[in-house]
Amino acid sequence: MSIGFEEFVDQASIILDLNLWGYKIKRVQRRTESVMRRYGIRTYEECLELLKNDADFRLSYLDHFTINTSEFFRNPKNFDYLRDNIIDNLFRENEKVKIWSAPCSNGSEPYSIAILLTEKGYKESDYQILASDIDVNILESARKGVYNNTAVQNIPYELLNKYFEISDDNYKRYRLKEEIKRKVTFEQKDLITEPFEKDWNLIICRNFFIYLTTDIKESLTHKFSESLVPGGYLFLGNTEFIFHPEKYNLEKVYSSFYRKKQ
C-alpha cells in the first residue's frame, strides 16, 4: 500500500535529520513533488528509498528544498539604517561586537556586514562575524566568495571595485577579496533543532521566517531574543514582522529592526 504525504514527511524528517514539519507544509509538498517530477519518481515510497540510499539525490532534494537566494545589501535602505543608526552605538557600548548572520546562504549577507565595518574603519580585532546555514553546498560556495551580477547589483560601484576582482573565467563573475573573506567565519547549523550561542549584539535573521510555521517562528524568536545581550538588535527581512515584540522582551525600533529590552 502506498503511503500518503504526511507519512512521507514523518519518515523523510528522520532520514534527513531535518524537521520538515517546521516549514510551511504546502510549500514542502510543492517542492517535494517538483523534485519527484524532475527525477521521474511516481510514489512517496520511491522518493524515501532514494533519500535513504542515494547520497546525490539526498543533496539534490535538500538543494531544491532550501531556497538559497541572497544578495549583497539586500533591501539597501535597511543596510543604510544599520550603518547610520546602529553600528556606531554597538561599537561605543561594547568592547567586542558579536554579529551573527543566521541563516547566511551564499555569504553575501555577512560579507555585506564585513564590508560595511571595514568602510567605517573598525578593526577586525574589535568584532566577530559568525555565519550559519544548514546547507553544506551553499556554505562551500560562501567560503569561495564568487558571485554573479545579480548578487552584487546593490553594491555601489566604488565598493565593488575596491573589494572584488573580476574572476578569470569567461563569465562575468566577481571574486571577493581575501581582506573581506577572512572576516567571516562559517559554520553548518540547523537553526530549528540546535541550541544557540549567547551574547550576540546583532543577530541578522532575514528571509527565513517566511518559510516556517507560526509555532517554529515563535520558538525561534524566543531563542534569538535569549541569545541577544540586553540592548542587542534583531534584524529581519523586509516582509517579516514580529506582531507582539513585547512577548519576546523585544521592542521595534525601525522597520525590520527589533531591540532587546535593557
Ligand SMILES: C[S@@+](CC[C@H](N)C(=O)[O-])C[C@H]1O[C@@H](n2cnc3c(N)ncnc32)[C@H](O)[C@@H]1O
Ligand atoms: C532565502 S535564504 C536567506 C539568506 C539571507 N539571510 C538573505 O536574506 O539573503 C534562506 C536560507 O535558509 C537556509 N535554511 C533553511 N532551513 C534551515 C535550517 N533549519 N537551519 C539553518 N538554515 C536553514 C537555507 O539553506 C537558505 O540558505
